[in-house]
Structure formats: C-alpha cells, structure tokens
Amino acid sequence: MIALPLIGRCQSLRLVRSCSKCRSLAGLRVGYALGPAGLIADLSAVRNSFNPYNLDRLAQAAGAAAMRDVEYFKRCTGAVIATRERIKQALTDLGCVQTDSKANFLFVKLPNVSGPTAQKKLRERGVLVRRFDTPSIRDYLRVTVGSDEQMDAFLTAVKAIIEEGE
DSSP states (O other), rough: TTTGGGGTTTHHHHHEOSSSSTTGGGGTTTEESSHHHHHHHHHHHHHHOOOOOOOOOHHHHHHHHHHHHHHHHHHHHHHHHHHHHHHHHHHHTTTTTEOOOOOOEEEEEEEOOOHHHHHHHHHHTTOOOEOOOGGGGGOOOEEOOOOOOHHHHHHHHHHHHHHHHE
C-alpha cells in the first residue's frame, strides 16, 4: 500500500479498500477504510445512508480470515500483477496507448478505433469493458484484469478489432 504511510501525515486522507479481487470476496462486498479516527467516524456515521451492503457476521468473519491469510493475498496479487504486465506489453506491441497502471485494471486506447466503436466491437465478441463519455477520455477503455484465459480472449478480440479498423 503505497499511500498507507501518508495517512499519518495527511489529516484529510482516507483510504478505502475493497476485498473483492485480491482477497476473493467479491460476492460478500467486504471492504475497509483506513485514516484518522475523525474521518473514519464521519464515514461510519453516514455509511448506512448510502451503502446498502451492511456486513453480517458471516461476511465479517470471512473478511477477518481473508485479512489474516497473507500468503493467499500475495499469490492473488502476484497473479494479477503478472497478468496485467503481460497484457500491458502485448497492448503496447499492438500500438495501443495506455496509462501506467498499478491497479487491477488497464486504461487503454486502441489505435485508429474510437472508444465507442472499440467497446461495441468487444461486446459483440463477448468481452465487456467500461468506457466513460467524458471528452478527454472517451476513447479509452477501462479493462479489468481477469484470468489469463479471459485476458487472452480480450487480446484476441483487440487484435481483430485493430485489423478491422473503424
């Protein structure tokens, strides 16, 4: 956690983490927040008004157990990092433009294909990605790093779309 040491120095910083991918708890919607006590208290005071995912005892127990299993966490994050880096390199080799990612997703623009067209053509091939219609990023796709098989299917689809063009 690169930002973790900043919590003690920045009284207005709060880190919110999900346990979905790296802790394999996506179905339970488990997460946590770190920060100064006052900010965490404020978050706790309003969470029920905007967060319908209150954690029952089973989800809390699973979350606590997952946090203790450091080796599993390291294996999962290592696998995501290895897949992400492999796909980043493959996309670069295909001429794609992308931001530098240290997360579990890539932000990528295909060469000579608009974002809306790329998203539509990927969907037609059974590959779902997110896209935002903000002018500065409308041609970029947010691609979640999945399994090696899923990412290979993504790459196959991207290659075909690039060859087809707009």
